[in-house]
Amino acid sequence: MSDVKKPKKEIKPKKNPMPAQDPVARAKNFNEVALGYSKEAVIDEAKRCLQCKKEPCRQGCPVEVDIPAFIRLAAEGDFAGAIAKIKEKNALPAVCGRVCPQENQCEKYCTLGKKHEPVAIGRIERFCADWELATGVKIPEVAPPTGKKVAVIGSGPAGLTCAADLAKLGHKVTVFEALHVAGGVLMYGIPEFRLPKAVVQAEVENLKKLGVDIQVNSVVGKFTTVDALMEEEGFEAVFIGTGAGLPYFMNIPGENACGVYSANEFLTRTNLMKAYMFPNWDTPIKLGRKVAVLGGGNVAMDAARTALRLGAEESWIVYRRSRDELPARKEEVEHAEEEGVKFAFLTSPVEILSNEDGWVTGMKCIKYELGEPDASGRRRPVPIEGSEYLMEVDTVVVAIGQGPNPLVPRTTKGLELTKKGTIVADPETGATSKPGVFAGGDVVTGAATVILAMGAGRTAAKAIHEYLSNK
Amino acid sequence: MFKILEKQVFSPIIKQFVIEAPKVAKSCRAGQFVILRIHEEGERIPLTIADFDREKGTITIVFQEVGKTTTQLGQMEAGDYIRDFVGPLGEPSHIKKFDHPVVVVGGGVGIAPVHPIARELKRAGNHVIGIIGARSGDLLFWEDKMREACTELLVTTDDGSYVRKGFVTDVLKEVIEDKGKENIAQVLAIGPQPMMRAVCNLTKEYGIETVVSLNAIMVDGTGMCGCCRVSVGGTTKFVCVDGPEFNGHEVDWHELSRRSAIFRPEEQKAMEYHNCECGSGCGGAK
Ligand SMILES: Cc1cc2nc3c(=O)[nH]c(=O)nc-3n(C[C@H](O)[C@H](O)[C@H](O)COP(=O)(O)OP(=O)(O)OC[C@H]3O[C@@H](n4cnc5c(N)ncnc54)[C@H](O)[C@@H]3O)c2cc1C
Ligand SMILES: Cc1cc2nc3c(=O)[nH]c(=O)nc-3n(C[C@H](O)[C@H](O)[C@H](O)COP(=O)(O)OP(=O)(O)OC[C@H]3O[C@@H](n4cnc5c(N)ncnc54)[C@H](O)[C@@H]3O)c2cc1C
Ligand code: SF4
Ligand code: FES
Numbered sequence: 234m235s236d237v238k239k240p241k242k243e244i245k246p247k248k249n250p251m252p253a254q255d256p257v258a259r260a261k262n263f264n265e266v267a268l269g270y271s272k273e274a275v276i277d278e279a280k281r282c283l284q285c286k287k288e289p290c291r292q293g294c295p296v297e298v299d300i301p302a303f304i305r306l307a308a309e310g311d312f313a314g315a316i317a318k319i320k321e322k323n324a325l326p327a328v329c330g331r332v333c334p335q336e337n338q339c340e341k342y343c344t345l346g347k348k349h350e351p352v353a354i355g356r357i358e359r360f361c362a363d364w365e366l367a368t369g370v371k372i373p374e375v376a377p378p379t380g381k382k383v384a385v386i387g388s389g390p391a392g393l394t395c396a397a398d399l400a401k402l403g404h405k406v407t408v409f410e411a412l413h414v415a416g417g418v419l420m421y422g423i424p425e426f427r428l429p430k431a432v433v434q435a436e437v438e439n440l441k442k443l444g445v446d447i448q449v450n451s452v453v454g455k456f457t458t459v460d461a462l463m464e465e466e467g468f469e470a471v472f473i474g475t476g477a478g479l480p481y482f483m484n485i486p487g488e489n490a491c492g493v494y495s496a497n498e499f500l501t502r503t504n505l506m507k508a509y510m511f512p513n514w515d516t517p518i519k520l521g522r523k524v525a526v527l528g529g530g531n532v533a534m535d536a537a538r539t540a541l542r543l544g545a546e547e548s549w550i551v552y553r554r555s556r557d558e559l560p561a562r563k564e565e566v567e568h569a570e571e572e573g574v575k576f577a578f579l580t581s582p583v584e585i586l587s588n589e590d591g592w593v594t595g596m597k598c599i600k601y602e603l604g605e606p607d608a609s610g611r612r613r614p615v616p617i618e619g620s621e622y623l624m625e626v627d628t629v630v631v632a633i634g635q636g637p638n639p640l641v642p643r644t645t646k647g648l649e650l651t652k653k654g655t656i657v658a659d660p661e662t663g664a665t666s667k668p669g670v671f672a673g674g675d676v677v678t679g680a681a682t683v684i685l686a687m688g689a690g691r692t693a694a695k696a697i698h699e700y701l702s703n704k
Numbered sequence: 705m706f707k708i709l710e711k712q713v714f715s716p717i718i719k720q721f722v723i724e725a726p727k728v729a730k731s732c733r734a735g736q737f738v739i740l741r742i743h744e745e746g747e748r749i750p751l752t753i754a755d756f757d758r759e760k761g762t763i764t765i766v767f768q769e770v771g772k773t774t775t776q777l778g779q780m781e782a783g784d785y786i787r788d789f790v791g792p793l794g795e796p797s798h799i800k801k802f803d804h805p806v807v808v809v810g811g812g813v814g815i816a817p818v819h820p821i822a823r824e825l826k827r828a829g830n831h832v833i834g835i836i837g838a839r840s841g842d843l844l845f846w847e848d849k850m851r852e853a854c855t856e857l858l859v860t861t862d863d864g865s866y867v868r869k870g871f872v873t874d875v876l877k878e879v880i881e882d883k884g885k886e887n888i889a890q891v892l893a894i895g896p897q898p899m900m901r902a903v904c905n906l907t908k909e910y911g912i913e914t915v916v917s918l919n920a921i922m923v924d925g926t927g928m929c930g931c932c933r934v935s936v937g938g939t940t941k942f943v944c945v946d947g948p949e950f951n952g953h954e955v956d957w958h959e960l961s962r963r964s965a966i967f968r969p970e971e972q973k974a975m976e977y978h979n980c981e982c983g984s985g986c987g988g989a990k
Contacts (some may be wrong), residue, residue: 278825411926413741413748415951421928450790452926456727480926482940489933489940489959491966498929506747512977515747515773517970518922591962638946697800 246349249278251356253568260541263425263509267331267564272310275360279308282352285344290354296688298322300339300354307357316361323358324394325687327366327432328419330359332531333684334562342567366435372442376403380699384409384468386453386641389417390683391474391674393440394690395697402698407468408440409451411572412505415440417476418675419683421505422497424535426542427565429645430504454640459648463669467612469670469704470697473645474690475655477635477675488631490595492521496499496532496632504538510639521627522546527582528632529554534565536630537574547625548574553581553601576602579603579614583621585629595625625671645670655679663693664700671697707922709762711782714845715875717769719778720754723753726761728753728791734820735797735917735949738763738877739925741788742776750944752817752923755849759929763791766816766845772974793925794948798915799824802889804830804875805826807879808854809903811895812838815846818894819918823853829887831855835875841866873902892916893952897961904952912935916952918943921964934960 238498253259270278282304290300298410299318306315335341335355335575343351381404388410396406410648414420416433438548441447446530453459453475462468480495482488499518502508506516524540525532529552540548550569552559570576582596600620603612637654649657649666656665656672663671673689675681710722728738737752754766769775780786799821806825810818815836816887826832834854838844839862850855859867860875872895880888891914893903900916920932920943927945934941937954941947 382978411790411928412924448790451727452790452793455792456731478926480930484928489935489963491962495930498923498931501923501929507745511970512974514745515974517967517974519967519970578844591959626902640926 242351244345245281248281248350248353248356249274250441251353256568256571256573259426260538263542266426266568269363270356270360276308276310276355277355277527279304279357279445281345282308283344289342289344290339290352293339294322295338295682295684296322298339298358303361303608304352304354304357307361312361312364315357316365319358319361323684323687323703324397324691325436325683326358326389327362328390328428328436329356329687330362331428332423332562333431333531334682336563338684344699345702366432370435370439372439373401374469375401375443378405378437379403379701381405381470382468383472383697383701384462384466385472385474386459386472387411387417387674387676388415388437388447389474389476389477389674389686390419391476391676391686391693392417392472393436394687395472395474395673395694396445396690397440397443398694399697400440400445400689402694402697405700406445410447410449411452412482414505415447415449417474418478418488421501421526422532422535422615424500424504424539426538427535448553452640454644456471459641459645459667469701470671472663472690472693472697473641473665473670473672473676474674474686475638475641475676475681476686478638479636480631481634481636482631483582483633485582485584487587487593490585490587491591492519492587492627493629493631495529496526496536496630497635499536500532500539501628503543511545518543520545521593523549523626524628524630525549525551525577525582525624525626526630526632527551528634529559530632530634531561531565532635533630533632534574535562536632537570538565538572540630541572541574541629545628549577549624550574551577551580551582551596551598551624554611555579555603558611577624580624581614582624584631585693586623593627593629595623596629598622598624614694634682635675637679641676653679661692662696663689664696669700705785705787708780708782708784708786711780714766715843716781717778718766718843718845719769720764720766720845721777722762722764723782723786723789724761725763725789725791727787728763729756729761732756732763732792733796734799734824735817736792736794737817737925737948738765738789738791739922740777740786740790740792741744742773742780743787746787747773747785748788748923748925750793750919750925752917754816754819756820763789766813770812771971772978775975776978790855790925793944796945797821797892797949799828800828800845804887804889805833805855805883807835807876807891809838809876809891809893809895810834810836810850811893811899814844814893814895814899815844815850816876818892819846819849819853821892822850826853826855833879833966834858835860835872835879837870837872837875839863871902872899873906876903877906880907880910880912885912888912890915892949897957897964900952901957904955904957908953914952915949916955917948918950918955918960919948919964920960921966934963
């Protein structure tokens with residue numbers, strides 16, 4: 234269309250604002266915060282795109298979605314065309330549009346962003362995906378059955394994507410999931426107010442329509458092993474997408490006190506087990522008036538915001554470095570602040586204190602200052618001697634990271650691992666040291682992002698297809 | 705969905721189910737457990753695999769009604785379905801041939817989880833001395849099964865209403881004195897926390913290695929949440945994946961009992977809600 238081609242048009246400096254729930258109201262409910270663009274807003278936003286020849290945004294996307302093309306289609310109001318374009322590369326756009334750290338990816342490279350705000354690529358992506366979910370997803374054609382069986386272990390973004398791609402190619406795919414629902418972190422970790430569980434389950438339902446058999450309540454490494462799946466059950470290839478679900482603790486005194494949770498426990502009780510609906514739902518959660526969340530990533534922001542919604546009077550992020558180093562998505566930090574989450578930067582606990590009944594009463598903290606840049610380029614936090622002080626809190630959530638769960642690696646013969654316990658896999662194919670076994674997502678990279686896990690699932694599906702075809 | 709094939713009522717609060725779960729039955733071993741969830745809004749609760757039949761694809765569980773979920777479970781009947789049933793979880797018991805007799809102690813509902821371990825220990829060629837006890841005779845079950853699983857079986861009740869009066873620790877002490885502490889290779893105890901702790905205190909005096917199976921509060925049961933953590937020998941362990949069996953002399957019982965009580969007020973609230981007879985379908989109807 235002619236009106237989007239002309240670069241001489243007047244440029245709106247700012248993104249179309251994202252309609253959102255009022256911060257005061259939303260800090261008390263679990264409904265989605267960002268409400269999504271209207272049709273008018275999405276077209277208006279898509280028209281901000283300059284359609285740059287060099288497509289810098291595309292290089293910023295880990296899976297190289299053809300961003301200018303889908304935005305052009307969206308600007309024309311052709312949402313069916315736009316979503317089809319996105320789905321060529323991204324199997325989970327409704328999820329990624331909501332949770333990708335766009336400011337470090339596509340939007341970081343947007344030409345508009347040099348002088349103004351970049352195009353709101355993620356929001357347009359989300360609109361197109363939601364439009365498709367609402368109007369009914371077209372189930373893609375499935376190739377004739379190849380007669381080959383593939384097992385996918387774990388149903389996070391890596392496993393779901395790998396399973397979908399393999400099913401489309403005609404392979405018989407079985408997904409084994411340890412928990413009672415599929416979706417991985419998308420179901421148990423990321424809260425409802427950021428990623429509605431209905432969106433995730435819609436993706437899972439689509440997968441079933443492709444003929445994928447999803448077996449929940451199935452912990453591989455316990456009821457069976459990778460070796461048994463291949464030798465006894467007739468699976469010719471296996472994809473391991475078991476994520477990074479093992480919570481790290483600080484290893485400081487007092488950490489087993491009552492009122493100290495790992496972020497995984499805190500978020501699982503709330504999101505997966507719906508503790509915010511207790512006693513209508515059976516699983517309880519308990520927190521005091523003042524909650525401290527240790528860490529500065531998405532997980533920490535989610536926990537701090539969840540604490541407010543569960544009724545905490547104060548919710549603090551306690552982070553060792555400063556604001557500039559917070560690894561969380563920018564939007565989450567902003568949302569957290571708007572809702573009233575408080576921040577203690579350059580601070581870390583050295584001990585958790587408790588009363589005679591074993592309940593948390595506070596943390597002995599130490600102050601830090603920023604020193605020389607470390608290997609990651611971030612300035613290293615150095616403790617300030619004699620700066621110890623008491624922070625009174627009655628609930629502590631440890632959100633300092635997760636590693637891979639060792640259940641599958643430990644029970645699989647001939648699988649090469651790194652020192653950190655992640656699986657060694659070829660980035661081009663996902664192939665591991667064990668023939669026929671592929672891996673991808675957080676179990677390979679350590680805790681990372683949804684889009685990288687999705688991409689790894691897709692890469693592995695391609696390689697598994699080749700492997701099976703040449704077998 | 706997992707079908708309840710058989711129900712047996714041992715006492716008003718202790719019940720047994722045989723459940724169709726071929727995947728679990730195929731690979732489970734003594735000492736492991738399952739996690740189940742009755743319905744969509746339900747909590748995930750761990751229960752030990754008390755018996756299994758690989759051919760029939762069934763798992764036997766025995767549970768005591770102590771709160772909302774177990775009470776609700778007890779109201780289910782043969783033919784009903786349990787929504788989620790996952791396992792086997794946890795590490796199996798370490799079964800080997802010992803040079804001397806071993807003692808297994810089951811207190812209350814702990815008799816059920818002790819049973820398959822006793823059986824395996826005997827199969828491995830051990831002389832297995834079983835001690836089982838309950839508050840009163842009507843709460844005792846599986847005497848016959850245990851008699852078969854052990855080489856010799858001793859029975860006691862706290863109130864003396866059946867066989868004899870005394871705690872399992874009293875009987876254990878008599879056995880140790882009788883056989884001589886050097887002639888007992890290991891004690892394994894499963895039951896309520898105070899009972900396991902009492903057994904450990906006793907065997908520590910005699911210096912007899914003691915294994916216990918811990919019942920920490922759990923959520924996922926796969927090492928993902930850390931809710932089940934306990935201190936054992938000064939390091940933090942996850943009961944669901946590192947256990948449930950540990951060296952009882954190294955367990956921090958004080959911490960475990962505090963952590964087990966974290967949700968006590970909520971558990972009471974859930975129970976009241978469950979028992980509510982307001983008729984509005986608020987909770988009891990579920
Ligand atoms: C609270 C939180 C917030 C986050 N926020 C963001 C965000 O805003 N943006 C973003 O891009 N990323 C975010 N992430 C990271 C992102 O969610 C992960 O990088 C991504 O989910 C990894 O996908 P995966 O498929 O590798 O693994 P997972 O999503 O972890 O899924 C793995 C699945 O495997 C199952 N499993 C594990 N072991 C077994 C076994 N033995 N047998 C069977 N099944 C098994 C698990 O139960 C799980 O369902 C967040 C993570 C968390 C925890
Ligand atoms: C590995 C393991 C094996 C077990 N095996 C058996 C068994 O074979 N038979 C049996 O009767 N009981 C067993 N238990 C205990 C059983 O899980 C609890 O009695 C049950 O969860 C209580 O739930 P409720 O809702 O009925 O009671 P609630 O009112 O919720 O709680 C009552 C008591 O149970 C404990 N409890 C509550 N929730 C949990 C939970 N999610 N996980 C663990 N404990 C909890 C609490 O500490 C509390 O003291 C086992 C526990 C573990 C950890
Ligand atoms: S997938 Fe993520 S990085 Fe790629 S275009 Fe969409 S929002 Fe940007
Ligand atoms: S129950 Fe979650 S780690 Fe053990």
